[in-house]
Amino acid sequence: MASFAPTEQRLDVTLGKYPAFPRQPAALVRLVKHLYKQIHDEANAMLRPYGLNHPEYNILMMMYGTPDTAMNPSQLTEAAGEKSANVTRLTNELCQKGLIARTGSDGDRRKVTLTLTPAAIALIESFLPDITALLKRQTGHLDSTEQADLERLLKKMVEGFPA
Amino acid sequence: MASFAPTEQRLDVTLGKYPAFPRQPAALVRLVKHLYKQIHDEANAMLRPYGLNHPEYNILMMMYGTPDTAMNPSQLTEAAGEKSANVTRLTNELCQKGLIARTGSDGDRRKVTLTLTPAAIALIESFLPDITALLKRQTGHLDSTEQADLERLLKKMVEGFPA
DNA sequence: AGTATATAGTTCAGTTCTGAATTATCAATA
DNA sequence: TATTGATAATTCAGAACTGAACTATATACT
Numbered sequence: 001m002a003s004f005a006p007t008e009q010r011l012d013v014t015l016g017k018y019p020a021f022p023r024q025p026a027a028l029v030r031l032v033k034h035l036y037k038q039i040h041d042e043a044n045a046m047l048r049p050y051g052l053n054h055p056e057y058n059i060l061m062m063m064y065g066t067p068d069t070a071m072n073p074s075q076l077t078e079a080a081g082e083k084s085a086n087v088t089r090l091t092n093e094l095c096q097k098g099l100i101a102r103t104g105s106d107g108d109r110r111k112v113t114l115t116l117t118p119a120a121i122a123l124i125e126s127f128l129p130d131i132t133a134l135l136k137r138q139t140g141h142l143d144s145t146e147q148a149d150l151e152r153l154l155k156k157m158v159e160g161f162p163a
Numbered sequence: 164m165a166s167f168a169p170t171e172q173r174l175d176v177t178l179g180k181y182p183a184f185p186r187q188p189a190a191l192v193r194l195v196k197h198l199y200k201q202i203h204d205e206a207n208a209m210l211r212p213y214g215l216n217h218p219e220y221n222i223l224m225m226m227y228g229t230p231d232t233a234m235n236p237s238q239l240t241e242a243a244g245e246k247s248a249n250v251t252r253l254t255n256e257l258c259q260k261g262l263i264a265r266t267g268s269d270g271d272r273r274k275v276t277l278t279l280t281p282a283a284i285a286l287i288e289s290f291l292p293d294i295t296a297l298l299k300r301q302t303g304h305l306d307s308t309e310q311a312d313l314e315r316l317l318k319k320m321v322e323g324f325p326a
Numbered sequence: 327a328g329t330a331t332a333t334a335g336t337t338c339a340g341t342t343c344t345g346a347a348t349t350a351t352c353a354a355t356a
Numbered sequence: 357t358a359t360t361g362a363t364a365a366t367t368c369a370g371a372a373c374t375g376a377a378c379t380a381t382a383t384a385c386t
Contacts, residue, residue: 003321003322003326004318004321006238006241006242007225007241007242007243007244009228009242010224010225010227010228010229010242011228012228013228013229013230014224014227014228017227017228018288018291020291020292020295021291021295022295022298022299022302024302024307024310024311024314025298025299025301025302025310026298027314028302028310028313028314028317029202029298029301029302030244031314031317031318031321032195032198032199032202032317033199033202033203033221033244034244034321035195035317035320035321035324036195036196036198036199037244038321038324039192039195039196040196042324053371053372055372055373058196061173061177062170062173064173064177064180065172065173065174065175065176065177065180066173066176067176072334072335073334073335073336074333074334074335075169078169078170079169079170079172079173080170081170081193081196081197081200082373083373083374083375084334084335084336085335085336085337085338085373085374085375085376086372086373086374087335088335088336088337089336089372089373090372092336108333108334108381108382109334109380109381109382110333110334110335110380110381110382111334111335111381112334112335112336125181128181128183128184129183132183132184132185135185135188135189135192136185136188137323138188138192138320138323138324139185139187139188139191139192139320139323140323141319141320141322141323142316142319142320142323144187146316146319147187147188147191148187149312149316150191150313150316150317150320151187151190151191151194153305153309153312153313153316154191154194154195154198154313155167155194156304156305156309157198157301157302157304157305157313158166158167158194158197158198158201159304160300160301160302160303160304160305161198161201161205161301163166216341216342218342218343235364235365236364236365236366237363237364237365245343246343246344246345247364247365247366248343248344248345248346248365248366248367248368249342249343249344250365251365251366251367252342252343252366253342255366271351271352271363271364272350272351272352272364273350273351273352273363273364273365274351274364274365275364275365275366
């Protein structure tokens with residue numbers, strides 16, 4: 001799956017058939033989808049030798065990115081951008097893999113605390129060079145100004161979605 | 164699921180723990196994912212009363228965006244950005260819904276031709292106002308210059324992925 | 327204190343997606 | 357012509373995801 005051109009041609013024809021069709025917004029949405037699929041596929045391929053898939057990796061990295069690696073499922077739902085049912089499923093999987101520990105939380109009996117095991121820390125630190133290389137490769141076609149601009153614009157688009 | 168802030172905080176802490184971590188590329192990738200999920204969820208909600216989900220809609224719109232609404236599964240794979248197995252599944256579903264006709268192709272006996280039925284055209288034209296409104300809403304936080312910039316930058320990022 | 331509402335997380339059944347294998351067909355090569 | 361390599365699409369089993377319902381717990385209200 002390569003270029004965006006096949007998609008774009010379809011959008012242009014659509015505009016011809018239905019002149020009110022918002023070609024630019026549709027192109028943006030399609031580009032986001034296109035990129036997401038590419039990013040997702042490449043990440044899955046890179047992570048496979050580590051016994052992880054992209055969503056599992058996302059969970060682990062969000063937990064790694066806390067001072068003490070501890071998070072509640074709700075916090076993960078927000079930070080990892082996954083539905084709560086999926087956070088449960090993913091964290092169950094990671095528990096089985098010995099990468100996450102699940103305990104109750106003090107103070108609020110409804111809350112669960114998830115923390116990374118030492119095995120997870122070791123695993124994360126073992127794949128960080130590969131992930132680093134992949135992330136740089138995936139964005140490497142843009143220079144640093146372009147990346148900053150893109151970040152600003154994507155964030156602005158995110159702001160248009162309800163909380 | 165709202166803001167990008169929870170995710171971003173995790174990225175900043177990660178940078179502290181692993182100074183070689185490419186925070187900017189990681190943020191871009193996460194923003195793309197975040198947006199895709201939002202776009203996907205909103206589209207699914209909007210399309211549900213029409214008896215469609217987002218991927219089915221994508222297929223229909225790609226076919227609508229051709230002069231004669233005819234496409235091969237391979238072309239759809241490229242234009243809709245779906246894996247071929249998924250194109251088969253989606254088009255089977257749309258056939259069952261009476262929205263797509265499937266015939267053999269002249270000249271190459273391996274090829275299948277998919278065309279929209281009149282029911283599909285009618286359905287598409289019935290939801291186009293709603294989709295139009297949704298697309299405009301989803302991108303409405305950006306003015307037209309920003310949208311054009313974003314399109315250019317996203318396309319440039321796409322160019323960095325292999326064909 | 328009792329009741330109503332909200333929240334955290336999980337369960338569950340159904341939906342959606344994928345990689346690998348497969349079959350038929352086409353194109354290239356010897 | 358026969359063989360090899362590539363392509364189009366589908367199948368299939370397993371993986372991944374989701375919405376709605378649910379239970380336990382906390383908060384707000386009377």
